Every structure is written in C-alpha cells, then in structure tokens.
Amino acid sequence: xxxxxxxxxxxxxxxxxxxxxxxxxxxxxxxxxxxxxxxxxxxxxxxxxxxxxxxxxxxxxxxxxxxxxxxxxxxxxxxxxxxxxxxxxxxxxxxxxxxxxxxxxxxxxxxxxxxxxxxxxxxxxxxxxxxxxxxxxxxxxxxxxxxxxxxxxxxxxxxxxxxxxxxxxxxxxxxxxxxxxxxxxxxxxxxxxxxxxxxxxxxxxxxxxxxxxxxxxxxxxxxxxxxxxxxxxxxxxxxxxxxxxxxxxxxxxxxxxxxxxxxxxxxxxxxxxxxxxxxxxxxxxxxxxxxxxxxxxxxxxxxxxxxxx
Amino acid sequence: xxxxxxxxxxxxxxxxxxxxxxxxxxxxxxxxxxxxxxxxxxxxxxxxxxxxxxxxxxxxxxxxxxxxxxxxxxxxxxxxxxxxxxxxxxxxxxxxxxxxxxxxxxxxxxxxxxxxxxxxxxxxxxxxxxxxxxxxxxxxxxxxxxxxxxxxxxxxxxxxxxxxxxxxxxxxxxxxxxxxxxxxxxxxxxxxxxxxxxxxxxxxxxxxxxxxxxxxxxxxxxxxxxxxxxxxxxxxxxxxxxxxxxxxxxxxxxxxxxxxxxxxxxxxxxxxxxxxxxxxxxxxxxxxxxxxxxxxxxxxxxxxxxxxxxxxxxxxxxxxxxxxxxxxxxxxxxxxxxxxxxxxxxxxxxxxxxxxxxxxxxxxxxxxxxxxxxxxx
Numbered sequence: 139x140x141x142x143x144x145x146x147x148x149x150x151x152x153x154x155x156x157x158x159x160x161x162x163x164x165x166x167x168x169x170x171x172x173x174x175x176x177x178x179x180x181x182x183x184x185x186x187x188x189x190x191x192x193x194x195x196x197x198x199x200x201x202x203x204x205x206x207x208x209x210x211x212x213x214x215x216x217x218x219x220x221x222x223x224x225x226x227x228x229x230x231x232x233x234x235x236x237x238x239x240x241x242x243x244x245x246x247x248x249x250x251x252x253x254x255x256x257x258x259x260x261x262x263x264x265x266x267x268x269x270x271x272x273x274x275x276x277x278x279x280x281x282x283x284x285x286x287x288x289x290x291x292x293x294x295x296x297x298x299x300x301x302x303x304x305x306x307x308x309x310x311x312x313x314x315x316x317x318x319x320x321x322x323x324x325x326x327x328x329x330x331x332x333x334x335x336x337x338x339x340x341x342x343x344x345x346x347x348x349x350x351x352x353x354x355x356x357x358x359x360x361x362x363x364x365x366x367x368x369x370x371x372x373x374x375x376x377x378x379x380x381x382x383x384x385x386x387x388x389x390x391x392x393x394x395x396x397x398x399x400x401x402x403x404x405x406x407x408x409x410x411x412x413x414x415x416x417x418x419x420x421x422x423x424x425x426x427x428x429x430x431x432x433x434x435x436x437x438x439x440x441x442x443x444x445x446x447x
Numbered sequence: 448x449x450x451x452x453x454x455x456x457x458x459x460x461x462x463x464x465x466x467x468x469x470x471x472x473x474x475x476x477x478x479x480x481x482x483x484x485x486x487x488x489x490x491x492x493x494x495x496x497x498x499x500x501x502x503x504x505x506x507x508x509x510x511x512x513x514x515x516x517x518x519x520x521x522x523x524x525x526x527x528x529x530x531x532x533x534x535x536x537x538x539x540x541x542x543x544x545x546x547x548x549x550x551x552x553x554x555x556x557x558x559x560x561x562x563x564x565x566x567x568x569x570x571x572x573x574x575x576x577x578x579x580x581x582x583x584x585x586x587x588x589x590x591x592x593x594x595x596x597x598x599x600x601x602x603x604x605x606x607x608x609x610x611x612x613x614x615x616x617x618x619x620x621x622x623x624x625x626x627x628x629x630x631x632x633x634x635x636x637x638x639x640x641x642x643x644x645x646x647x648x649x650x651x652x653x654x655x656x657x658x659x660x661x662x663x664x665x666x667x668x669x670x671x672x673x674x675x676x677x678x679x680x681x682x683x684x685x686x687x688x689x690x691x692x693x694x695x696x697x698x699x700x701x702x703x704x705x706x707x708x709x710x711x712x713x714x715x716x717x718x719x720x721x722x723x724x725x726x727x728x729x730x731x732x733x734x735x736x737x738x739x740x741x742x743x744x745x746x747x748x749x750x751x752x753x754x755x756x757x758x759x760x761x762x763x764x765x766x767x768x769x770x771x772x773x774x775x776x777x778x779x780x781x782x783x784x785x786x787x788x789x790x791x792x793x794x795x796x797x798x799x800x801x802x803x804x805x806x807x808x809x810x811x812x813x814x815x816x817x818x819x820x821x822x823x824x
Contacts, residue, residue: 174484174671182487185461192458192498195451197522199495265585269607269797336665336705344663344801346492346592354495354522414706415665417798 142236158370196355209261215254216364230392270348276418285327287433295440305383328372335410465497468596472504478533494520652770714803728772779813
C-alpha cells in the first residue's frame, strides 16, 4: 500500500532528488576523466560541486538592456519545476502527493521548463543566448508530443493518471517489456528536457553555450543544477511508469526503487557521451515522421488490450 | 580564516579557463589545451563562465582590444594571464590558480560589461521566405571558442539564418609562423625534412581539425579523444601506440550514422568547384559535404600514421600536400579555403555555418605568410 502525504516526505523528496543529481554528475565526470586519460578518484569526480562556492563568491553581472526580471524568473523556473515534479513520483511505498492526475502534473512541470529556458535565453539581450532560447523551443516541438504519447501509453495501460496506480497495475509484467517503444521515447524525452548530451543543442558549444553563455554566479548554478535535477527526476519517473515502481522480490520497496532509479540514471549518463548534438532542424523530421506515428501506434496497444475483456 | 576566504579558496581549486588564442599562437594553444585536459580544468566558452583569462600566443597590437573586452566582461574573482610560449603555459596556470585563491574580494559592485555600447540594434528586412524579420549584424570571430584564431566573418543574421557573409580584413600580425605547415616551409627553403616528421605533423593537424569539428557538432567526448591523440602524436608517440586508437576513433566517428545524418548535405563543395577556387587539400579530394570531409581527414590520418617510421625519405614539399593543401607561399592553401566561406555560409543556419567552417578549418596563420612576403618584396 502506498503512503501519501507524510510530513517528512516533503524535505526528503528534494534531498533524494539532489542526491541522484549529484550521483549523475559524478558518474558523468568519472566517464569524462577516463576518456581524457585522467585518473578517476572519488574526490576528483565531485569537483563539479566546486561550482557552488564559485557561485557564492562571484560578483554580480549586469548587461545593458537585459530583461532582468524575466531572465531571473526563467533561470529559477527550471530547477524549481524539476523539484516540484517529484511531488507525484512514488519512491518505494511513499509519495508526497498522490494526485489523481499525477502524470499530467509531471508533464505540466516539464512544460514549464519551456517557458523557463525561453526566458533565460531572451533575458540577457545577447544574440547567442537568444538563439539558444529558440533552439530549445524547436527541440521542444520535436520531443514533446512523442513524450506525451509515451506517458499516455503507460496511463492507458493502467487506466489511470495516478502514478501509484500505474506502478501498481504492472503485476510482474513491466510496461517497459510490452511497451518498449514508449519506454525508449520517455528516456529520450528525459534527455531532451534536461538539455544534456545529444540534446544540449540549446546550450551548444557552437553558440558559446547558448542559454548558459551569459549567466554567471548563482544564476549559472541554478540553470546547470536544473539540468541534472531534471535528469534525475525523469529517471525516477521512469521507475513507476515503466519498471513496476518499488515491486520486486526480497528487498524492501524503497530499495527496489533506489536500485531501479540508479540503473536508469546510469544508462542515461552513459548515453550522454555516445551521440553528437541532435540539431532540431534535422531531429524534428525524425520526431514527426517516425517517432510520433509510432508513439500513437504504441498507445493503441494498451488501449486494445484494455478493451479486449 | 573567514567563510568568504574559505569559499574563494575552494572555488579556486579547479578554475575554468577562457582560452584566447592570438594569431600565430597555435603551439601555445596546443600546450594550453593539453594542460587543461590533464588537470581537468574546464574550458569556458564565454567570459561569464570563466575564472581565468589566458591569452595564448604572441602579442598582436591590432587585436589588443579583444582580450580587454573579454576581461571587462568577466566577474570577480578573476585573474588575467598571458603565455607567449608553449613552455610558459604550465607555470602561468599555476600562478593563476594561486592568485585566484587570494584575489581581492568583495563587497563588489556589479560588473558592468560591454561599456562599449552593446550589440547594434536590429533593423527589419526581408527573410528567405519573403517575410519581414529583424536583421542583426554580428561578427563571428576572431576569438570564438573552437574557431580558427583570428578569422573574422561578418554576418547578417535573421533569426539564426545567415543572410549575408563576408570575410573580415585579416589582421596585421607579427612574424608569421604557421605551426601546421612548418615542415613544408622548411623543406621549401631547402632544409632536409624527413617524411616521417611531415606525416606526423599532418596527422596531428587533421586530428586537431577533427577535434574542433566534434566540439562544434556537440560531441565533446570524441573531441577529447581526437585531441588526446593529437597531443600524443606531437609528443612523439610511436605508430603502434596511436594507430589502434585512431582506428577506433575512425570507427566511432567516421562510421557514426547519427553524425552522418546530422551533417550530410551541409557545405557542399564539388571537386571541380574546389579546384576552380584554388583549393587542393583534403577538402578538394573529398569533393562533397561535411561528412565527406571528416571521413577524408580520418583516412588521411590513418595513412599518415602508417608512415611515422619512414625516417629515410626526405619531404618533397611539392609532391606532398601540407595539411590543408599543396604548399605555395604565394597562395597558401588556407587563403583559398577561407575564400570559399562567404559563398558556402550564405543561407545556412548558424549551427550549419559553424560546421562548414570547422569542416574546412582554414588556418589564418597561413595567409599571414603571404602578407609578410608581399611586405618584404
């Protein structure tokens, strides 16, 4: 049975999310160190965390004719939306808020990052930053609809938008097994809304880091943290949606949730290094011509199975 | 020790470095990139994300204002460094980190960058679909990350589509010394240069270009792999140490279906057009788009690596191509490559334009040789 709304889940959920995000950053740094021929040490892989003291001592930076209010609002939106999305994600037998429309809540929070990144690109009044902003909109047009249908596939299978119902409806046969395409599209969507690795196009090196390029200090820290928080949130959401949640033999439910989340996170971090940036002008075609129709067909599968009996 | 001191010192442990390469600074850039990679210090793309500003290469009076503006854009704590030679890089970086940890600190007023007026206002104009859209005048270079140092392309942008492009005037530089073509220049002057040395330099040059292309294509992992091989080659690694790794790189990058799908059709240049424009190197032999060119680099690199032990044959500077084409002091190959850019860039989207430039990778230090010769003559 799932416990919802315990008071202590409120601080624990963001702390867990942060823990997973730090784990993902450390994993990525370890892979990068190995690729660059540096020695991999437990302390060394945590060096991206030095961005925290750096952000705290940095001098504030003002740009001419920048839109500071909207810029700041956009930057803050990204990590805050990531944290809010975890409210509906069950971990083991606990969830902060067991909303009857949990899937919609998660999706709504994720769509908030559209606004956040667009504003973050618009705010500084700099050409490359702005290009980064609309690159994310183009990328969003490509990944969002297939992602929505992937979420709907899981919801259709369980005939519920409540995330705990979806996890409970998988009775030993994970949705990842009989809806593999929806699972893959969900993972792709996670990389896309984290704008990391192959989807780092809005913050590409070819436009001098795009949306990140003009940010400094705490703004930069929030935006960069937001990416990894979203990666962790997306990985955690994949567990109840496609991997049966906390269900599993032997171990307690929280341990299964932990193991599954870490495995999904590990897979995502590994993929980050394997592909070049998927430019939206090429990716949109694949997304709309191949992924979207296939995602709709995927929704039909659980719909027909449910209609059957 | 106060909390601020502690934070400043902690932040200074792994600074991120904005590397600015001056014309003629290629060997210093290579040393700096190698040093940053080994230390695991981040390479910043913009002043906003940088703690250290490292100006690499000889002084260039015409370009002095560039690093000054980048410096004004950086927020404190910050340290400005200069390395004129490759040997100076490591001690200068050590010094930079030490100074960053004890730099003068707060309370700061806000840094107010671009006291120089900011970007010019955009004005409306017709776009490629006949709609009226703002036109933004922008300079690409001379100090863009992963961009040929000193190259300037002035573009008119609508959205992120380049409507017009033209080459900026080359800068007056000090004594030109194009690092990548050095063996050919020496051989042209009559000095005996072993073919092995030239092959090593050419393979390293292609790997450098490939690293830049991978970085621009948003594939930092392969950029690091290519640059690591380049550094090993320049340090004199034997063929059997680098060849298997290069073959793996060629498999991962050259046969990557995703990279191919993302870059095909961009920057088409037929062999005939290339010859007509005076281009003779790998770009002409590839005779195609961006994937044709990076695959040509990879196969040329592998061929060169099989000749690293040939120390008896001497380099014939006419028969053997320099990294970017047949060496000719009057018409260095990079001049022809750069000349192609405006035509290839117009109508492309910004990301595609960066791929085109990276896939031709003209070396601005080469045309500097010609200017010098002309001035002397």
